[in-house]
Amino acid sequence: MLSKRIIACLDVRDGQVVKGINFEGLRSAGDPAALSRRYNREGIDEVVILDVTATIEKRKAMARTIHAVAQEIFLPLCVGGGINDEAHADAAIEAGADKVSLNTAAIARPELLTALARRYGSQAVIVAIDAKREGGGFRIYVRSGRQATERDAVEWAREAADRGAGEILLTSIDRDGTKSGFDCELTAAVSEAVSIPVIASGGAGTFDHFVDVFTAGKADAALAASIFHYAEHAVADLKQHLHERGIPVRMGRWARTGGAEPSA
Amino acid sequence: MSIALIDYDAGNLTSVRKALTHLGARFETPAGPAALAGAGAVIVPGVGNFEVTAALDADWRRAIAGVLERGGLLLGICVGLQWLFEGSEEAPGVPGFGALPGRCRRIEHPDPAGPADGALFKVPHVGWNSLHRTRDSWVLDGVEEGDQVYFTHSYAAPVGPECIGSTTYGIEFASVVERERLVGMQFHPEKSGDVGLRLFRNVLDRMAA
Numbered sequence: 001m002l003s004k005r006i007i008a009c010l011d012v013r014d015g016q017v018v019k020g021i022n023f024e025g026l027r028s029a030g031d032p033a034a035l036s037r038r039y040n041r042e043g044i045d046e047v048v049i050l051d052v053t054a055t056i057e058k059r060k061a062m063a064r065t066i067h068a069v070a071q072e073i074f075l076p077l078c079v080g081g082g083i084n085d086e087a088h089a090d091a092a093i094e095a096g097a098d099k100v101s102l103n104t105a106a107i108a109r110p111e112l113l114t115a116l117a118r119r120y121g122s123q124a125v126i127v128a129i130d131a132k133r134e135g136g137g138f139r140i141y142v143r144s145g146r147q148a149t150e151r152d153a154v155e156w157a158r159e160a161a162d163r164g165a166g167e168i169l170l171t172s173i174d175r176d177g178t179k180s181g182f183d184c185e186l187t188a189a190v191s192e193a194v195s196i197p198v199i200a201s202g203g204a205g206t207f208d209h210f211v212d213v214f215t216a217g218k219a220d221a222a223l224a225a226s227i228f229h230y231a232e233h234a235v236a237d238l239k240q241h242l243h244e245r246g247i248p249v250r251m252g253r254w255a256r257t258g259g260a261e262p263s264a
Numbered sequence: 265m266s267i268a269l270i271d272y273d274a275g276n277l278t279s280v281r282k283a284l285t286h287l288g289a290r291f292e293t294p295a296g297p298a299a300l301a302g303a304g305a306v307i308v309p310g311v312g313n314f315e316v317t318a319a320l321d322a323d324w325r326r327a328i329a330g331v332l333e334r335g336g337l338l339l340g341i342c343v344g345l346q347w348l349f350e351g352s353e354e355a356p357g358v359p360g361f362g363a364l365p366g367r368c369r370r371i372e373h374p375d376p377a378g379p380a381d382g383a384l385f386k387v388p389h390v391g392w393n394s395l396h397r398t399r400d401s402w403v404l405d406g407v408e409e410g411d412q413v414y415f416t417h418s419y420a421a422p423v424g425p426e427c428i429g430s431t432t433y434g435i436e437f438a439s440v441v442e443r444e445r446l447v448g449m450q451f452h453p454e455k456s457g458d459v460g461l462r463l464f465r466n467v468l469d470r471m472a473a
Contacts, residue, residue, distance in 0.1 A: 001393070001394070001432070002389065002391050002392070002393045002433055003391055003392040003393065003412060004391075005391050005392065040457070045391075045392055070278075070279075070282060071282070074279075074282075074283060074286070074454060074455060074456070074457055074458075074460060074461055075414070075455055075456075075457055076414060076455050093276050093278065094276075094278065096278055096279070096282065098276075098279055098455060120275055120276055120311075120312075121275050121311040121312035122312070122388075123311055123312075123388070123390070123416040124275070124276070124311070166388070166390070166416070167390065191384060192384065195386050195387055195388075196386065196388065196390075197386060197388075197390045197391065218383075218384055220386065220390070220391065221391070250392040250412045
């Protein structure tokens with residue numbers, strides 16, 4: 001059965017992870033490569049690097065970070081944050097990203113999605129949508145949530161999929177940072193509207209929030225940052241929690257052999 | 265023995281290169297079919313539409329067949345696996361390599377109404393799914409029933425005698441195939457964690473043997 005994916009997000013500035021590092025025991029917590037190595041060991045399914053500086057002069061430093069993380073994991077690696085043209089996407093992919101995520105630039109120039117999908121395949125093109133509940137709908141905001149648009153999340157998700165996007169990374173601005181749970185209504189509305197996978201983001205505070213977004217929210221994957229820093233083994237513990245509640249997830253071999261030591 | 269990683273503009277090869285390097289493989293990217301003369305093994309990667317394989321023209325096919333005839337090994341990944349078959353309904357006018365019988369078809373749920381539990385059934389098939397071992401093969405050494413690997417595709421190959429591992433998503437399809445020196449993987453071993461690296465290593469070990 002197809003597993004629900006658990007994705008760790010690393011918000012990176014100047015080569016360091018800047019958000020949600022609360023795990024003091026881990027000396028190298030701020031190092032994206034060290035953190036990726038730990039998540040990989042704990043069973044993360046995918047990693048997203050979000051460049052929160054995203055200025056042209058810092059792109060070279062970002063390429064080094066992408067390369068360093070890519071050397072640690074043999075898992076899908078997505079890079080986003082300020083990608084606004086083909087050259088920038090090329091640089092991220094050349095450095096080791098399997099997928100690039102586009103947000104503001106995709107709304108401004110939707111043809112960029114088509115161009116990148118032609119070049120790299122749809123599986124490499126993710127559209128990031130930041131949405132906020134307004135007037136009974138879900139209004140899209142761009143520029144890191146600072147600027148409102150006239151676009152509706154469900155309608156834009158459909159168009160983005162038609163134009164070649166392979167996945168949607170959907171963040172609830174209302175829930176982001178609140179730890180009060182994913183916006184399951186928003187997630188389900190978008191997920192039902194498109195045939196491509198929807199990654200839910202924003203609001204993860206407890207393991208049960210993931211159960212909710214995979215059932216009521218109909219999400220294909222869920223992304224979080226700080227929740228995974230709280231304790232070592234958080235990723236493994238989350239997967240065990242989901243597994244026990246009947247949500248299909250990729251487990252380590254120990255889970256399928258009744259606790260026996262892994263053989264490889 | 266050198267491995268030829270074919271770059272025919274079917275997606276980005278950075279991850280495949282990274283995995284090969286990590287596993288200590290010596291490989292090069294041949295400039296054209298003529299450069300395959302000295303290759304001991306061939307890897308045909310590929311993402312996207314089956315139509316991209318049209319770039320593997322008659323000269324490439326002859327050169328790749330030549331590697332097999334000289335006792336070399338051929339590994340097809342993702343669209344590269346599909347290319348080993350006769351063709352795909354995704355691009356009916358583009359013939360496959362035709363070494364394996366059958367054509368690739370679009371993934372669909374057996375019930376047009378979708379899963380009985382009301383869950384969404386999406387195509388493409390994206391994410392981690394499990395391998396069911398259908399037959400013993402050296403390719404699957406160290407791989408256990410139910411191990412998961414990373415997929416991203418909309419079309420899939422039929423389960424035939426050469427199928428050694430199958431995966432079920434709506435339909436059951438061939439996710440790993442092997443016939444002597446011909447190997448195909450529908451998933452991405454380079455993005456499938458330890459299980460993917462093990463599968464890659466099995467093939468590389470055989471390439472070097």
